[in-house]
Amino acid sequence: MQLFKEMAKAVIEGDEEQAVLLAKETLTKGVDPTEAIEKGFSEGMKEVGRRFEKLEIYLPEVIISADAMVAGVEIFREHLLAKGGEISPKTVLLGTIQGDVHDIGKNIVRIMLESNGFRVYDLGRDVPVVQFIEKVKELNPDLIGVSALMTTTMVHMPKLIEALQENGLRDKVKVMLGGAPVLPEWAKQIGADGYGESAMEAVRVAKRLVGLEGRGKGDET
Ligand code: B12
Known part of the structure; x- marks a missing residue:
């Protein structure tokens, strides 16, 4: 899905603003947030890991990417939490x-x-x-x-x-x-x-x- 690719790109580029915007767009379009986290943001972070391993990028860039991912995931948090309480609490x-x-x-x-x-x-x-x-x-x-x-x-x-x-x-x-x-x-x-x-x-x-x-x-x- 194009949206997932853009989410991955936002994390790779460390674009926090874009990550937040895309997370909001995902919700508006009714895409499953869980799927969006796994196939969008997480895929981006995997690529960041690969580039870090190959020394194509350094720690400060990883930190910026991590911040973008955290900001994007935060948008989904409330939405996902609203689903909670379906089972007996463990x-x-x-x-x-x-x-x-x-x-x-x-x-x-x-x-x-x-x-x-x-x-x-x-x-x-x-x-x-x-x-x-x-x-x-x-x-x-x-x-x-x-x-x-x-x-x-x-x-x-x-x-x-x-x-x-x-x-x-x-x-x-x-x-x-x-x-x-x-x-x-x-x-x-x-x-x-x-x-x-x-x-x-x-x-x-x-x-x-x-x-x-x-x-x-x-x-x-
Ligand atoms: C982002 C990142 C950072 C960020 C972390 C920010 C943060 N708040 O977490 C920063 C920049 C701070 C960082 C620092 C360091 N990092 Co770093 N980092 C990464 C990177 C690129 C991505 C990790 C990540 O967030 N992935 C995305 C998330 C979503 O995936 P995940 O964590 O795997 O989680 C998923 C599953 O694993 C699972 N899961 C996770 N936890 C749990 C728990 C349970 C119970 C279950 C069931 C499932 C589960 O579910 C998650 C979602 O699906 C990895 C590369 C990589 N390949 O992993 C390197 C990596 C982990 N880092 C590495 C290193 C070496 C470091 C530093 C030592 C660098 C340095 N020279 O200072 C320091 C560590 C300092 C320390 N003492 O911990 C190495 C580790 C090598 C090794 N020895 O194994 C890696 C592999 C990079 C590399 N190839 O060299 N890092």
């Missing part, structure tokens, strides 16, 4: 693992979970394992969603699972992992309950793990 504790400040994907996952009726406690980014543990004790969530965008921070994910075990909490809460470098095989290997490769998938996996409908691709553990 609680998800969400955060990007320690050492990692990437939170765009995690924030999209939050919006998607909330718009599907989940109550989400977002611990933000760079969240130490010990903070996850404290919050599990305090809030008794049904599910923990953990995001990592770097191979160097993924290594803290097994530490979280171990810490849950050590604190006698592992049987009380499900664990779902995600983020670009995370693979379903790895999630299974470290003893997580599920994996989601996208925000849409995160909702399906979360529903299955808390005993609601749906079944995800990577969560046959």
